Amino acid sequence: MTAPAGTRRALLRSSAAMLAGLSAAGVAGCGAKSGPHTHHLLSRRLRRDDVRLLNEVLALEQRTIAAYTATGSLLTGYAQKAAGQFLGQELLHAGELRSMITSLGGTAHNPSEHYEFGQPRGHRPLLELLHGLEQAQLVAYLHVFPLLSAGFVRQGVASILANDAQHVFVLRSELGSPALPAALLTPTE
Amino acid sequence: MLTRRELVRGNPALAHPDDPGHLTRLIAFETLAIQVYGLAEESTHIGVRGKRLVSELRRQELAHAVALQEALERLAPGGAPAASLPGQTASIGAALTAGVEQTLTAVEIPADFAKLTDERAWFHLLEELENRLQGAYNGALRDLVDPSAATLAARILASEAQHSTALSRLRHPGNVAQAVPTGLVVGILRARS
Secondary structure (H helix, E strand, O other), rough: OOOOOHHHHHOOOOOOOHHHHHHOOOOOOOOOOHHHHHHHOOOOHHHHHHHHHHHHHHHHHHHHHHHHHHHHHHHHHHHHHHHHHHHHHHHOOOOEEEEOOHHHOOOOOOOOOOOOOOOOOOOHHHHHHHHHHHHHHHHHHHHHHHHHHOOHHHHHHHHHHHHHHHHHHHHHHHOOOOOOOOOOOOOOO | OOOOHHHOOOOOOHHHHHHHHHHHHHHHHHHHHHHHHHHHHHEEEOOOHHHHHHHHHHHHHHHHHHHHHHHHHOOOOOOOOOOOOOOOOOOOOOHHHHHHHHHHHHOOOOHHHHHHHOOHHHHHHHHHHHHHHHHHHHHHHOOOOOHHHHHHHHHHHHHHHHHHHHHHHOOOOOOOOHHOOOOOOOOOOOOOO
């Protein structure tokens, strides 16, 4: 049984308040694993640049959180379990990114007021939506990674990227696509 | 004070002198993985589906080693130290097995190939190996300075994470918590107490 269109639209539009609460709450994460002294080796400009880049990927994580929140109840079986598992992990990612941004002396941006994901109908379109969002995250992370300066930021971002790669693997498997298309993660995966 | 131009340019002359050392260590880990996956391919205790996955993962570990070697050549042309882990050997046959066991033990993965008498045991070993690989990459990422080398390490870490998920899904079908257990992939950095 699928939800009525109006309900679906409401489900696919998430409130900023809920997202702000979810993404900022309690998922403080490990944050800066290296000592704070390493930040001072970087110029203020480099720290500011890292903050800007981290906010860019944080925005994508927040969007993906909204999508998992909206679609979880519309999925069934293993996909629903995966969505629940991945939502928790995306929340952790957002918390880690916020923590890194704060460590660099920056301010983490809040989620958007609402997100529009269209009206995917059925199991497969929902999975394709989630896969598209996860893949967009991979592309973004691979784009910003070489531009990051702080070692602890690279380490943290890499651990997030790797987890998102696992999400992509699972979603591709559920969609019947080759799950391990290449030995090296590429932006076009 | 480091500037972006100095960091992003990727000039080998500006890379941290430890970068080649980090890459050689990662190559050594990949070599170990290639050897272990090779032994798994030869095992009679792994089924058809498992063998297919093992072969693909071995192929990917080889690709990782090649990419790392290319990065190492760029950072230290012709002058990179030989990569090896404690006890690592290029021997074949029974000597390879003994050598691999010794190296696995040295990197804190208990292994006795004589006791790997079913697919479950083999996959458990391979999952431990992937965790250790992830730990090696996670550790290197903290210290690698050359942006290109660090990005390569991040891409390979992501691939190793997918390997873990692939192995877990075969061993624990339907269990997504086992397949993707944690939101931050850090692997095993040191011996479990």
